[in-house]
Amino acid sequence: MKMTKGLSMLAALLFLPAILPAQEPVRFAFITDNHFSFGSRSVEDLRRCIADINGLDSLDFVIFGGDLTDFGTDAEIRAVKGMMDSLRCRYYVVAGNHDAKWSESGCNTFRQVFGYEHFDFEEKGWRFLGCNSGPDMRMAPALIPQESMEWLRSLEGGRKSIFINHYPQDTSVLNYFDVTRELKRVGVQFEIGGHWHRNCALSYDGIPAVLGRSSMTDRDKPAGYNIFLVYPDRVTVSERRLFPHSTVQFPPWYAQALSPVVDTVQYDADGIPASYPWMRYDVNDRYPAVKEIWKMREGSNIVAGFARSGANAWYTTASGGVRCIRIRDGKLLWSRDFPGKIFSTPAVRGRWLVFGCTDGRIYALDARSGKVRWTAQAAKSVLGSPVIFGKTVFIGASDGRFRALALKTGRPVWTFDGVEGFVECRPWVDAQQVVFGSWANRLYSLDTRTGRLQWVWQCRKPSRMYSPAATWPVKSAGRIFIAVPDRKVYALDAATGEELFTADGGREAIGLSADGKRVYAKTMWNTSYAFPADVAVPEGGALPQGAECWRVRNGAHYEIGPSTIAECGGMVITPTDKGNLFALDSRDGSLLWYHKISIALVNPVEAWEEKGRVCILASTMDGAVTLLETPKIQ
Numbered sequence: 001m002k003m004t005k006g007l008s009m010l011a012a013l014l015f016l017p018a019i020l021p022a023q024e025p026v027r028f029a030f031i032t033d034n035h036f037s038f039g040s041r042s043v044e045d046l047r048r049c050i051a052d053i054n055g056l057d058s059l060d061f062v063i064f065g066g067d068l069t070d071f072g073t074d075a076e077i078r079a080v081k082g083m084m085d086s087l088r089c090r091y092y093v094v095a096g097n098h099d100a101k102w103s104e105s106g107c108n109t110f111r112q113v114f115g116y117e118h119f120d121f122e123e124k125g126w127r128f129l130g131c132n133s134g135p136d137m138r139m140a141p142a143l144i145p146q147e148s149m150e151w152l153r154s155l156e157g158g159r160k161s162i163f164i165n166h167y168p169q170d171t172s173v174l175n176y177f178d179v180t181r182e183l184k185r186v187g188v189q190f191e192i193g194g195h196w197h198r199n200c201a202l203s204y205d206g207i208p209a210v211l212g213r214s215s216m217t218d219r220d221k222p223a224g225y226n227i228f229l230v231y232p233d234r235v236t237v238s239e240r241r242l243f244p245h246s247t248v249q250f251p252p253w254y255a256q257a258l259s260p261v262v263d264t265v266q267y268d269a270d271g272i273p274a275s276y277p278w279m280r281y282d283v284n285d286r287y288p289a290v291k292e293i294w295k296m297r298e299g300s301n302i303v304a305g306f307a308r309s310g311a312n313a314w315y316t317t318a319s320g321g322v323r324c325i326r327i328r329d330g331k332l333l334w335s336r337d338f339p340g341k342i343f344s345t346p347a348v349r350g351r352w353l354v355f356g357c358t359d360g361r362i363y364a365l366d367a368r369s370g371k372v373r374w375t376a377q378a379a380k381s382v383l384g385s386p387v388i389f390g391k392t393v394f395i396g397a398s399d400g401r402f403r404a405l406a407l408k409t410g411r412p413v414w415t416f417d418g419v420e421g422f423v424e425c426r427p428w429v430d431a432q433q434v435v436f437g438s439w440a441n442r443l444y445s446l447d448t449r450t451g452r453l454q455w456v457w458q459c460r461k462p463s464r465m466y467s468p469a470a471t472w473p474v475k476s477a478g479r480i481f482i483a484v485p486d487r488k489v490y491a492l493d494a495a496t497g498e499e500l501f502t503a504d505g506g507r508e509a510i511g512l513s514a515d516g517k518r519v520y521a522k523t524m525w526n527t528s529y530a531f532p533a534d535v536a537v538p539e540g541g542a543l544p545q546g547a548e549c550w551r552v553r554n555g556a557h558y559e560i561g562p563s564t565i566a567e568c569g570g571m572v573i574t575p576t577d578k579g580n581l582f583a584l585d586s587r588d589g590s591l592l593w594y595h596k597i598s599i600a601l602v603n604p605v606e607a608w609e610e611k612g613r614v615c616i617l618a619s620t621m622d623g624a625v626t627l628l629e630t631p632k633i634q
Contacts, residue, residue, distance in 0.1 A: 026124045026230040029053050032065030032166070032194030033214035035098065036080040042070070045216045045223035046083060048242050053225075054088045060123055061089055065194035065212060066096025066133065066166025071439075071464060072103035072110070074380070081113050092119050095132040096166035096195065097142065102439060102465070104398040104422040105381045106341050106358035107136050118151050126230055129155070129186070130164035133173070135621065136318060137343045137383065137424065138303055139470060139485070139508060139562050140577040140601040142173040145301050146623045147319055149175070152182040160260070162230065163188045167195050168211055169204045174578060174599050175622060177265070177273045180205050184263040190235055190256070192228075199226070199239060201254055205275070206261045210237055210254055234258055278557075278578050279596055287593035290630045294330040295597075298323075298623035304385065305563075305604030306617055307348035313606065313617055314353055314367065315625065316342040322355065324370060327617065327627065334370040338363070345385035345426060345604060347393070352407055354393050356382030362395055362403070364410055374410035376403070384436070385426035389448070394434050396423025402436065402444070404451060414451035419444065421467065428473040428480065433494065435480055437468035443482060445497060455497030461486050470508040470562045472604075476516045476533035483510040489521045491543075503531060503543040511565030511572070513586060518549060520565045520572050528554040528574065528584060552589035554582060561601050568607035569614035569632030575602030579620055585633065592633075598624040 034046045053062060064084070069076035077099070084091055095110050095117070103110065110132075111117055118131035131151065134143040144165070163183050167173050169191060183191070184207070191209035197218075202209045212226045224241040227249065237254040240247060265273045270281045284290070300319035307314045312333065314324050320338040325331060340359030347354050353367040358381040364373045384396035392413055393405045402423065404413040421440025428435040433454060434446045441464060445454040459466050466486045473482050480492045483506035491500045505523030512519060512533070522528045529551035531543060538544060545551055554574070561577035571583040571592060579598040584591060600622035607616045609632060616628040 023232055024124065026126055026228070027059050028228050029056075029059055029062045029225055030065060030192060030212050030228055031062065031215050031225040032212045033067045033096070033197050033216065034064070034080065035067055035070040035214070035216060036076050036083075037070035038076070038079070040070070042216050046080070048223050049215050049225050050083060050087055052240065052242055052247055054086070059089050062087055062091040063128075063130070063164055063192070064091060064093040065164060065192065066094050067098040067194065068093065068096070069099055072099045072101070074105055074109045077109050077113050092121070092128070092130060092164075094118075094130045094164055094166055097133065097135070100132065100134060100136045101139065103137065104383075104439070106343050106383050107132075108340055108358040108381055118148055120155070125160070125232060127159050127161040127187075128164065129161055129188070133166045134301065135601065136301065136303060136341075138601055138621065139560050140174075140621065141560075142167045143301075143600050143621055144173060144175055144179050145318070146298065147300055149178065149182070150299055152179070152186065155186050157185045157187060159187045160258075161186055161188045163191045165191070165193055168193050168202055168209070169207075170202065171275070171277050176204070177267070177276065178271070180207065181263060181265070183207060184261050187260065189258045189261060190230075199237075199253055201256075205263075205265050208256045208258070213239065279580055279594065281596050283580070283594045283596050287595060290593050290595045290628055293328075293627040293629055295624065295626040296330050298625065300623055301621050302603060302619045302623055302625070303343045303621055305345040306606045306619070307346040307353060308606045308608075308617065309348045309367070312367075314346050314348060315619060316344060316346060316355055317623075318342065320357070322346070322353075322365065322370065324367070325625075330625065330627065336365070336370045340381070343383050343424065347386045347388045349388040349407060352388070354386045354388065354395075354407070356384055356386065356395055356397065358383065362386070362393070362397075362405065362410070364393075364407070376405055376410045376412075378403075380422070383422065383424040387427055387429045389429040394427055394429050396425070396427065396436050396438070398422035402434070402446065402451075404434075416444075416446050416451045416453065418453060421464065421469065424469055426472045428475050430475065435473045435475070437471060437473070437482065439464055439467045439469040441467045443468045443473070443480075443492070443497075445480075445494075457490075457492055457497045457499065459484055459486065471510060472564045474510060474512045474519070476512055476519070479533060481510055481512075481519050481533070483508050483521055487524060489519070499541070500537050501541050501543050503529075505529065507560050508562035509565055509574070511567065513567045518586070520567065522554065522556070522559065522565065522574060524558065524560055526553050526555065526557050526559070528552055528572070528589060530572070530586075530589065550589035552584065552591075554584065555591065555594065556580070556582065563602055563604045566605055566607045568616075569609050571614060571633060573605060573607055573616060575605060575618070577601045579622075579624075581605070581616070581618060581628075583630075593630065595628060597626055598622050
């Protein structure tokens with residue numbers, strides 16, 4: 001009897017998994033692309049989604065998949081956070097491009113309000129990982145920031161995980177292959193995103209993935225979101241649609257078995273996979289005259305250009321760093337860290353190095369030591385890049401003010417407090433005027449001595465996203481030239497702001513020839529062109545191609561980088577949004593060379609002539625810094 005009872009107990013233990021109920025799945029709601037904007041339908045759509053979720057039982061949590069706001073303003077971020085806080089269960093967020101690109105705080109408010117920029121938590125045997133997506137503040141393809149990449153690399157590997165990011169992790173993201181390689185190492189078996197505003201199934205080199213619909217009402221369907229059920233070995237996704245008088249949860253539109261994913265991708269010597277669709281590093285072999293003198297890499301994004309004086313140069317990082325390097329070999333001379341992200345290209349004059357910071361301050365450092373000489377306080381982040389003209393610093397901020405400050409003391413010379421929107425550009429400054437744009441469709445001209453408003457030009461497009469705010473204005477022949485996201489270059493009368501003519505093509509990048517007689521621009525699709533700054537004003541207001549000096553195919557294909565175009569040594573040096581520089585002959589636009597630095601946006605460069613050669617100091621958004629040299633055109 002005892003033996004029989006013992007055998008029966010053993011049998012029961014052996015078959016225990018078969019008779020116990022299946023493990024409860026992780027249940028969560030996924031809401032994405034809310035595009036919260038005051039006065040729009042998106043606010044009511046999100047409110048209904050949150051109310052519907054609060055009526056559900058047994059949800060473990062909610063995940064918001066980015067583009068929480070439409071324009072990334074402080075007020076939008078705080079308002080959407082207030083709505084989320086009414087949820088009855090915990091929630092997690094990642095930022096999207098709309099939260100980051102047009103952020104008046106330089107992405108600081110998102111971090112301060114939500115308290116993090118990535119998350120990592122466990123639920124019923126699954127690890128959930130999420131991080132923000134770039135680009136931060138610059139118009140460029142998506143890029144997972146270097147700070148987030150460092151976080152991914154720090155994670156323990158081999159644990160079954162789910163990854164959440166706003167973007168699809170395909171070629172929509174410039175460093176998609178680095179991200180996917182890390183995710184496979186970590187143990188990610190499934191990915192979730194948004195951005196496309198529709199439900200769809202994808203696969204990223206073997207990792208199954210879905211993108212979720214926007215929470216907003218569109219022409220074909222009402223507001224809604226998705227419900228995920230994640231079992232130990234599979235996942236299902238169902239959509240909930242919130243009709244005016246009813247809610248319908250449809251049967252699963254997606255079901256997928258989950259298992260570990262092995263990385264079978266083949267990478268070349270530069271770490272680039274075969275699927276990489278853009279210019280590869282072997283382009284450098286085709287143009288050997290361009291020499292890479294040195295190259296280094298930051299552990300943070302770089303989202304601004306350089307200041308240069310004598311043998312030294314200075315640059316800033318998105319993580320709040322300021323670096324001083326020796327130009328000839330890249331040696332770090334000093335480094336300081338500040339409590340806010342920095343998107344400001346610094347300016348240097350003598351012993352003073354000046355820049356803006358998202359902690360709401362304008363800083364002047366001792367250029368030789370990095371010691372803080374003075375600070376000036378703004379009411380919000382300072383994203384603008386300064387210009388030092390004479391003994392005065394000119395700089396815009398996000399608090400509705402443009403400032404002129406004494407270089408040696410930081411004391412106000414004058415303040416113009418009538419700026420609508422926020423300022424991120426570097427202004428044009430000369431003895432007559434200070435010209436800058438803002439993210440409210442406006443371009444301002446102020447008197448350099450007094451700060452008195454001279455004129456305001458306004459882009460006719462109603463959306464703020466067409467503002468002349470990222471372009472660095474240039475001036476020649478009594479005209480101001482800007483490139484605007486409506487894909488036009490505008491020529492304005494410098495004295496009155498009157499619109500003289502437009503040139504087709506452009507986005508935000510523009511430049512002047514070294515002698516100031518030509519304007520350079522590029523289109524969003526494979527074309528660069530030049531025209532005389534003093535060209536006769538055309539009838540009808542549009543510059544005909546016959547009035548141009550040249551218009552050429554540049555080989556860059558689709559390209560939206562906003563970095564200014566420079567001329568040096570007869571070369572028109574043009575940064576791109578995918579890590580390449582190219583140079584055209586200033587005389588006829590013929591292609592001279594291409595050089596690949598990295599895979600991400602090239603920031604504004606410093607270029608100068610030295611001993612018959614052109615020196616180019618360049619950096620990229622993903623943290624590469626390099627010095628290039630090439631012979632000047634004879």
